[in-house]
Amino acid sequence: xxxxxxDYLGVAVFAVAGSIVASRRGLDFIAFLFFAxxxxxxxxxxxxxxxxxxxxxxxxxxxxxxxxxxxxxxWFFAHHIERLGKPVRWADACGLAxxxxxxxxxxxxxxxxxxxxxxxxxxxxxxxGILRDTVAGEPSAIMKxxxxxxxxxxxxxxxxxxxxxGFNIWIAALAGIVLALFLxxxxxxxxxxxxxxKSRSPKEPN
Amino acid sequence: xxxxxxDYLGVAVFAVAGSIVASRRGLDFIAFLFFAxxxxxxxxxxxxxxxxxxxxxxxxxxxxxxxxxxxxxxWFFAHHIERLGKPVRWADACGLAxxxxxxxxxxxxxxxxxxxxxxxxxxxxxxxGILRDTVAGEPSAIMKxxxxxxxxxxxxxxxxxxxxxGFNIWIAALAGIVLALFLxxxxxxxxxxxxxxKSRSPKEPN
Amino acid sequence: xxxxxxDYLGVAVFAVAGSIVASRRGLDFIAFLFFAxxxxxxxxxxxxxxxxxxxxxxxxxxxxxxxxxxxxxxWFFAHHIERLGKPVRWADACGLAxxxxxxxxxxxxxxxxxxxxxxxxxxxxxxxGILRDTVAGEPSAIMKxxxxxxxxxxxxxxxxxxxxxGFNIWIAALAGIVLALFLxxxxxxxxxxxxxxKSRSPKEPN
Numbered sequence: 001x002x003x004x005x006x007d008y009l010g011v012a013v014f015a016v017a018g019s020i021v022a023s024r025r026g027l028d029f030i031a032f033l034f035f036a037x038x039x040x041x042x043x044x045x046x047x048x049x050x051x052x053x054x055x056x057x058x059x060x061x062x063x064x065x066x067x068x069x070x071x072x073x074x075w076f077f078a079h080h081i082e083r084l085g086k087p088v089r090w091a092d093a094c095g096l097a098x099x100x101x102x103x104x105x106x107x108x109x110x111x112x113x114x115x116x117x118x119x120x121x122x123x124x125x126x127x128x129g130i131l132r133d134t135v136a137g138e139p140s141a142i143m144k145x146x147x148x149x150x151x152x153x154x155x156x157x158x159x160x161x162x163x164x165x166g167f168n169i170w171i172a173a174l175a176g177i178v179l180a181l182f183l184x185x186x187x188x189x190x191x192x193x194x195x196x197x198k199s200r201s202p203k204e205p206n
Numbered sequence: 207x208x209x210x211x212x213d214y215l216g217v218a219v220f221a222v223a224g225s226i227v228a229s230r231r232g233l234d235f236i237a238f239l240f241f242a243x244x245x246x247x248x249x250x251x252x253x254x255x256x257x258x259x260x261x262x263x264x265x266x267x268x269x270x271x272x273x274x275x276x277x278x279x280x281w282f283f284a285h286h287i288e289r290l291g292k293p294v295r296w297a298d299a300c301g302l303a304x305x306x307x308x309x310x311x312x313x314x315x316x317x318x319x320x321x322x323x324x325x326x327x328x329x330x331x332x333x334x335g336i337l338r339d340t341v342a343g344e345p346s347a348i349m350k351x352x353x354x355x356x357x358x359x360x361x362x363x364x365x366x367x368x369x370x371x372g373f374n375i376w377i378a379a380l381a382g383i384v385l386a387l388f389l390x391x392x393x394x395x396x397x398x399x400x401x402x403x404k405s406r407s408p409k410e411p412n
Numbered sequence: 413x414x415x416x417x418x419d420y421l422g423v424a425v426f427a428v429a430g431s432i433v434a435s436r437r438g439l440d441f442i443a444f445l446f447f448a449x450x451x452x453x454x455x456x457x458x459x460x461x462x463x464x465x466x467x468x469x470x471x472x473x474x475x476x477x478x479x480x481x482x483x484x485x486x487w488f489f490a491h492h493i494e495r496l497g498k499p500v501r502w503a504d505a506c507g508l509a510x511x512x513x514x515x516x517x518x519x520x521x522x523x524x525x526x527x528x529x530x531x532x533x534x535x536x537x538x539x540x541g542i543l544r545d546t547v548a549g550e551p552s553a554i555m556k557x558x559x560x561x562x563x564x565x566x567x568x569x570x571x572x573x574x575x576x577x578g579f580n581i582w583i584a585a586l587a588g589i590v591l592a593l594f595l596x597x598x599x600x601x602x603x604x605x606x607x608x609x610k611s612r613s614p615k616e617p618n
Contacts, residue, residue, distance in 0.1 A: 052466055064321040137343075
């Protein structure tokens with residue numbers, strides 16, 4: 001029950017992050033709805049397609065209602081939400097952290113293996129945002145050094161590792177969420193990045 | 207039988223709209239084929255994957271033959287088709303209208319629920335074009351205020367609503383197609399748009 | 413057994429081509445991993461989703477280990493690999509040739525028809541690269557006149573055609589691979605292109 005509510009909250013948070021693309025570009029309401037839905041359910045949709053299980057929102061369409069409600073809310077209040085600034089990014093960070101663990105957990109529940117579970121966690125947490133940026137023609141999170149995909153990676157990875165080590169899944173989930181949130185929070189508040197690749201030779205045309 | 211012919215016609219119309227991207231950029235024949243196929247079958251492919259049913263063109267490969275035939279035709283006659291101007295846009299509008307209803311109808315036939323059916327109608331009608339524009343690096347229809355995705359939405363929505371109200375499915379289908387065509391036609395001939403979001407606060411970096 | 417090793421090699425070669433995007437842009441290690449995995453397994457993933465069979469790397473996660481190993485290797489040695497220049501492009505060409513035939517063969521093995529098999533060969537060989545370029549915001553191979561998608565097309569097409577004519581599948585596979593490699597090699601060494609479409613009328617706004 002609590003998990004279910006958290007799940008809707010996760011979709012809602014990502015839908016907010018999606019519809020902000022539409023508000024910044026000054027698009028129409030249908031674009032709000034499009035980007036809210038694409039970002040809100042994109043990652044989970046990819047996960048379910050790859051796992052070969054029914055896509056979650058075709059089974060329970062309340063997820064779509066959440067995206068619709070967020071779009072309507074954002075159409076009227078996006079300028080207030082934008083003004084919040086960091087709270088929006090923290091909400092997005094919570095979504096990222098929660099989904100990295102929930103994606104990995106869903107993959108493990110259908111009998112997949114370790115690396116697949118980690119990858120599914122990362123995909124669930126980040127694919128919606130990457131899709132949104134690609135369609136909108138903006139550089140996606142993967143092209144920036146800021147911790148983002150890596151935070152999802154750490155969350156999904158630590159959940160899977162702790163589960164395999166025999167820890168209770170609630171403890172493993174909590175640890176994964178806290179780690180992902182800590183890393184992403186560091187990126188938001190302190191600009192944490194990973195070291196980037198430095199070319200040690202002049203670039204040649206390929 | 208009539209429905210089947212309409213279905214091939216829909217793929218053909220979208221394939222024309224796809225191959226025009228290749229002709230405008232002065233690409234080679236394989237690019238004609240690629241964009242014709244991507245645009246012609248992209249929306250229906252997404253719909254079938256999400257619904258978990260066999261992808262339509264893996265069952266009946268005549269859809270691929272349609273895309274091939276359109277590519278060959280366009281390779282020789284794209285400049286004549288381009289010269290038509292508005293007729294091309296009207297053909298595309300017919301495809302959009304027909305597919306919004308057919309996508310929703312297919313979703314309802316496999317037992318999905320209301321919102322899912324509407325979403326499938328919109329996806330079938332618009333995803334091929336969005337995919338084409340994203341791969342070609344052009345701004346997609348979703349980024350423009352012109353009625354496009356919204357016309358598909360109105361078509362799929364009214365079809366689903368009328369069906370639920372107990373209307374005969376043929377009447378519901380006709381009403382949905384006419385409404386979508388009317389809205390998209392208004393966008394083509396009169397430049398109809400939806401109101402866009404106006405920011406009421408200075409933009410802040412997120 | 414040999415086939416299996418060739419399959420891992422194909423994923424590895426594409427993963428190298430993917431991680432080079434990350435090294436050229438000076439991104440972090442997670443981006444190396446992301447682009448290596450997206451490019452390495454993207455084409456085969458699309459093929460399996462469209463065919464409705466379990467996605468290959470969810471069944472055998474050694475494919476993911478290959479992508480991980482390539483990413484680590486490239487993180488340390490990308491500048492040496494870049495310096496090789498043409499050998500990288502030839503390795504990519506080998507991947508393209510091998511996958512065009514293997515994609516078509518997998519499609520035929522699950523009972524699909526001729527055109528579908530050819531399309532699956534092309535998709536397996538080229539989709540990973542197209543996805544990589546689209547996410548990275550670069551013009552993809554399909555937008556260039558150079559033989560690339562067309563080489564995959566020739567490889568998959570000749571494999572399917574020879575199989576239907578009753579040739580032994582190993583001979584058909586060899587012929588398809590050699591043909592694709594010959595065409596792609598010609599593009600690399602001699603700049604072979606297909607003729608492009610020349611507009612014969614002034615462009616009109618659509």
